[in-house]
């Protein structure tokens with residue numbers, strides 16, 4: 001993404017753009033600030049500005065800055081850097097162990113010594129650089145002390161204090177502040193396909209971090225699905241209306257301690273979406289159509305539910321969920337909707 005398209009961080013971006021324009025970017029930089037504010041996106045924008053085949057200048061005026069150098073965002077190198085498929089730009093991230101493997105660091109250092117393959121400068125982005133164990137940091141230190149002429153190192157971290165003093169002192173620091181709620185909304189709607197209302201609700205609680213808004217949303221979705229599975233399991237086994245009303249409590253119970261009626265409705269809406277997705281999968285299983293399942297990770301549990309909801313019961317449940325969602329959209333009471341639905345599943 002070109003500098004001009006980055007939301008927020010105008011000061012840091014303008015500084016980086018003018019250093020790229022003058023060719024005065026220090027060979028290694030430390031990008032610090034909260035998780036999820038866009039540091040890695042900016043690091044990749046630097047890599048693009050350096051290696052773009054059709055670089056521009058004077059972009060960003062609509063956001064009140066005059067960027068001295070910027071990428072086009074469309075040429076071959078820009079597109080490939082965006083997909084992590086450009087040979088001269090390498091991003092190191094923590095592996096399954098939670099740390100950045102020393103072998104990956106050594107390989108990046110070795111490559112850094114070679115001339116760029118097709119770009120103007122090699123760029124090594126080390127994301128979550130605090131996940132470098134001390135031996136890996138020491139290996140890196142040598143190259144930070146005597147940086148190869150055509151290589152740029154960008155260390156990205158929200159915890160710079162975890163890095164060795166010796167590493168930190170070699171890397172001038174660019175600090176990133178939090179994003180304004182308005183900026184979080186813009187990123188969630190433009191880059192993550194959220195609708196405006198959901199983005200606004202999340203941005204308010206996300207403390208200026210897109211990453212936090214996304215993580216909270218995935219946590220809410222996981223919790224909603226868990227509640228939906230538990231409801232289907234209970235209603236599959238329920239023999240009395242009383243047992244069904246009891247089961248409805250998992251559907252209408254409040255999520256995350258938020259107390260506003262709108263939050264209760266949002267929580268129920270998410271659970272109804274999860275129910276619909278599960279019921280759709282159960283129909284796919286029952287019809288033996290072999291289409292891919294959205295909730296394939298639930299495995300045998302989903303297949304057990306499909307057996308309990310066969311002979312049209314699943315389809316009737318699906319229609320009832322649809323009606324319940326429409327009632328929630330009309331501001332019906334979440335508790336009444338949940339009780340009504342539990343009696344029809």
Ligand SMILES: [Zn+2]
Nearest residue numbers: 052072075078
């Ligand atoms: Zn370009």
